[in-house]
Amino acid sequence: TIDGPRLNEDIAFTSRFGATPRGGIRRLALSAEDRLVRDWLATHGEALGCSITVDTMGSQFLRLEGSDPTLPPLMMGSHLDTQPTGGRYDGIYGVLGGLAVLRAFRAAGYVPRHSIELANWTNEEGARFAPAMTASGVFSGVFTLEQAYGLADRDGVRLGDALLAIGYKGDEPCGAHPLAAYFELHIEQGPVLENEGKTIGVVTGVQGMRWFDVTLTGQEAHAGTTPMELRRDALLAAARLMVLAADVAAAHGPDAKTTIGIIDASPGSRNVVPGEVRMTLDLRHPDDAVIDQMEADFRTQAAEIARRAHIELSIEESWGSPSVPFDLACIGMVRDAAAKAGLSHRDIISGAGHDAAYMARICPTAMIFIPCRDGLSHNEAEYAEPEDIVAGANVLMRAIMAADEH
Amino acid sequence: TIDGPRLNEDIAFTSRFGATPRGGIRRLALSAEDRLVRDWLATHGEALGCSITVDTMGSQFLRLEGSDPTLPPLMMGSHLDTQPTGGRYDGIYGVLGGLAVLRAFRAAGYVPRHSIELANWTNEEGARFAPAMTASGVFSGVFTLEQAYGLADRDGVRLGDALLAIGYKGDEPCGAHPLAAYFELHIEQGPVLENEGKTIGVVTGVQGMRWFDVTLTGQEAHAGTTPMELRRDALLAAARLMVLAADVAAAHGPDAKTTIGIIDASPGSRNVVPGEVRMTLDLRHPDDAVIDQMEADFRTQAAEIARRAHIELSIEESWGSPSVPFDLACIGMVRDAAAKAGLSHRDIISGAGHDAAYMARICPTAMIFIPCRDGLSHNEAEYAEPEDIVAGANVLMRAIMAADEH
Numbered sequence A, B: 001t002i003d004g005p006r007l008n009e010d011i012a013f014t015s016r017f018g019a020t021p022r023g024g025i026r027r028l029a030l031s032a033e034d035r036l037v038r039d040w041l042a043t044h045g046e047a048l049g050c051s052i053t054v055d056t057m058g059s060q061f062l063r064l065e066g067s068d069p070t071l072p073p074l075m076m077g078s079h080l081d082t083q084p085t086g087g088r089y090d091g092i093y094g095v096l097g098g099l100a101v102l103r104a105f106r107a108a109g110y111v112p113r114h115s116i117e118l119a120n121w122t123n124e125e126g127a128r129f130a131p132a133m134t135a136s137g138v139f140s141g142v143f144t145l146e147q148a149y150g151l152a153d154r155d156g157v158r159l160g161d162a163l164l165a166i167g168y169k170g171d172e173p174c175g176a177h178p179l180a181a182y183f184e185l186h187i188e189q190g191p192v193l194e195n196e197g198k199t200i201g202v203v204t205g206v207q208g209m210r211w212f213d214v215t216l217t218g219q220e221a222h223a224g225t226t227p228m229e230l231r232r233d234a235l236l237a238a239a240r241l242m243v244l245a246a247d248v249a250a251a252h253g254p255d256a257k258t259t260i261g262i263i264d265a266s267p268g269s270r271n272v273v274p275g276e277v278r279m280t281l282d283l284r285h286p287d288d289a290v291i292d293q294m295e296a297d298f299r300t301q302a303a304e305i306a307r308r309a310h311i312e313l314s315i316e317e318s319w320g321s322p323s324v325p326f327d328l329a330c331i332g333m334v335r336d337a338a339a340k341a342g343l344s345h346r347d348i349i350s351g352a353g354h355d356a357a358y359m360a361r362i363c364p365t366a367m368i369f370i371p372c373r374d375g376l377s378h379n380e381a382e383y384a385e386p387e388d389i390v391a392g393a394n395v396l397m398r399a400i401m402a403a404d405e406h
């Protein structure tokens, strides 16, 4: 069984790499802090007798050899990068929970038939380099290596160069890697399990999501002299689009979500009517057809708002991930594992994207959720109970063992 | 009379200091470009035989000695700093127009009774250091030198240090300087003169203006998992306040203006609901009582919007300048000068703040406007016709001569 205290200690210890004053973590992908936590993971993997490889996307793989070399490995994984003001659990729990499973196998002298690999995927958050889930995206053939290397952060640094800068551009070809199954352990990041008092979420799939870059172009003008009706205020029009985005979500039921997370207004001076605004838009719904409808509604009404405000509008889709159903057999293994461990559980669809969403394209995949306090994530106050942490890791271990027998 | 071609050449030449690809100027106060244009001005003042002083706020004064040393000087002035994407005329025209007047006096061998000073005021725009009109504000006793030195730009650089950095922290005490009168020449920066086909605006005063720093605090949350109704989205609430600001302007008639020029949303990640937004608000009206009403309306309705969105709201006044009536005698001199030069003219209230608004507190003051194309200012496309440029400088010269006889 899982060494619970050790797992919770690992979570507390690694939170030092990029710790923020408010108790969260700022550990952007391929930053100096990311390098430190990767080094930590490699050290602890070696101590367990794992072989360690780094692929061309910088993802780390800790491997425990199985007894039957003819079988493809079973993989666990998640990510150690965080949001700019991220929490201590998002992604981290999945990697350290996987490490706890490897440790439990070692401690028990248990040798599975399949080799077991634990992946730490590069740039899952999409906070430094958009889109999200970049390395698992290359691994599963959704993006090319060249596309990924070319992604630039807001300072213009390319992902390929950032890999080199922290010494994590590995040799192992990214994705040349048949797998028997993939399991990812994660906090829910939403309020459902907590509200219903359930310990385990049996994740049946991931909702669809689509990202857009929205640009509004008006005319810079003097704030003191330009009559309101002569203005072509890009920021005022952007404000109307933000309200529209919320209205579009409301019009498509409780599962629809729209978010503007980034906004930049130029030239950025108190007494200048902004001439240009760039902002992001994130649309989500479990049903891709509804996302299509949300996008169409937003585009139509946004065009009308822009027309009235004499603003040029461009709405470019920068990334999209259709809704993903997980593998029924893997979902069943998770559900059985929770039941056998005597843990309360329910089926749930993930609102967040995960590396598992891309891995599902190339191998049987499922996920395990545990509750997080107030459903809060992408927030420094993110928190999960130590008992739930241990419970989830036990379910991961049992699911892996079930898959190994399969 | 004014050497028109030379004046227009000076405007074209100095536009090189901070020239932008789109034909405008980026010459933030106390930047390297600002130093270059100051050095240029000093060189040309010396060539005219002016004495040159720099005061403790970095403002430059070019002085042509008058025949009667017992009389306080007459002053002309404006500024050479620009907006981040500013035009070639805003402020610059007033300084170089004043230089053209000094040159005309020299060329004609005309020695006025009063000494004539030309001021280049530091940080008029308020774009790098807020508030605007900083140096004329210290000169006229509205701000202390310590307050001004302590102002920080967005990188945290203090105005006092920026003065030292470009070598323009002078010895001359700021403001110890009795003056007979102050005249400032400027482009209108609005559409009125152009629309009515008038060459000269006889500026009777400056409208009131008030600046606010608005902060909205909600809660960072995951864009994919957090139901819309559980969000405390600081940016969505900010969007509603931006629409409110426009509505408040509309409710107070065509002279009311409201502008949000700067917005910053944290943490600034595509898949994070913003937890904090900081934005500016600029309210203007010729009647201070109406500004009071606009502010009250905004505060009341903004509080209600914030309450409904579960957002903490803070609205701090960071600066205000009440409406300013100029001196009737000085206004009369400008009106007469325009009439005697045979130029079409009309009385006008300035929508923009100017150093003259502060100078009016310590000496008789008026301003002269000329039209600018499409009423456009704080924009790289800002443009004024060469003939209007010369006409305005001639009116400035005649007004100074009238004041000298006074």
Ligand SMILES: NC(=O)NCCC(=O)O
Binding pocket: A090, A124, A125, A126, A132, A133, A189, A351, A352, A353, A354, B222, B223, B224, B271
């Ligand atoms: N799990 C997680 O927060 N992933 C980031 C991608 C997303 O925006 O859902």
Ligand SMILES: NC(=O)NCCC(=O)O
Binding pocket: A222, A223, A224, A271, B090, B124, B125, B126, B132, B133, B189, B351, B352, B353, B354
């Ligand atoms: N003239 C001018 O643009 N001054 C800047 C101060 C203001 O915002 O009005």
